Amino acid sequence: NCWICKMCRDESKSLPSNITLEEVLQWGQSFEKLMATKYGPVVYTAYLKMEHSDENIKFWMACETYKKTASRWSRISRARKLYKIYIQPQSPREINIDSSTRETIIRNIQEPTQTCFEEAQRIVYMHMERDSYPRFLKSEMYQRLLKTIPSND
Numbered sequence: 001n002c003w004i005c006k007m008c009r010d011e012s013k014s015l016p017s018n019i020t021l022e023e024v025l026q027w028g029q030s031f032e033k034l035m036a037t038k039y040g041p042v043v044y045t046a047y048l049k050m051e052h053s054d055e056n057i058k059f060w061m062a063c064e065t066y067k068k069t070a071s072r073w074s075r076i077s078r079a080r081k082l083y084k085i086y087i088q089p090q091s092p093r094e095i096n097i098d099s100s101t102r103e104t105i106i107r108n109i110q111e112p113t114q115t116c117f118e119e120a121q122r123i124v125y126m127h128m129e130r131d132s133y134p135r136f137l138k139s140e141m142y143q144r145l146l147k148t149i150p151s152n153d
Contacts, residue, residue: 021149028137031129043145047136055093056124056132059086063121067114079112087120097123 019039027034027043034040041057048054062082069075086095087105097120108116136142 019149021146021151024142024145024149027142031125031133034133034136043141044133044136047139047141048132050141051132051135053132055086055095056128058093059095060121060124060128062086063117066117069114075112075114076109079109079116082117083109095120095124096127 023037023039026037027040034044041061045054045057045061048057059082062078062085066075066078066082069078083105085091085093087097087102088094089102101119101123105116105120
């Protein structure tokens with residue numbers, strides 16, 4: 001269990017002192033800002049985990065790591081792992097992408113490039129931005145953070 005999950009279940013638990021109201025307020029401005037802050041992705045992942053829908057953010061983050069993989073052999077290994085976990089039909093954390101994107105990935109992972117998951121990552125980002133992000137902003141978790149974190153005035 002993460003600190004944010006515990007904090008949301010038990011109001012007596014305190015947040016890390018380095019999370020600021022300014023950062024939490026930025027999360028409400030746009031999904032892009034949420035994802036660009038230090039704690040935004042961590043808190044958002046905790047929220048999705050509580051919703052039992054954290055496969056999208058996990059896939060997105062795994063793709064961010066994958067894109068930085070320089071070694072060809074590491075890239076092949078990671079591409080196969082990403083496929084097995086997130087892309088393959090009936091996989092443990094299958095993401096919601098269209099069949100043509102899935103087929104393109106299947107073709108591309110034979111000789112994976114750093115961009116072979118880019119389209120799937122874009123689709124997943126869009127799903128999060130349009131679907132779970134608005135729910136996150138209305139969630140008890142986010143609302144409690146807004147009320148709990150003191151302002152630095």
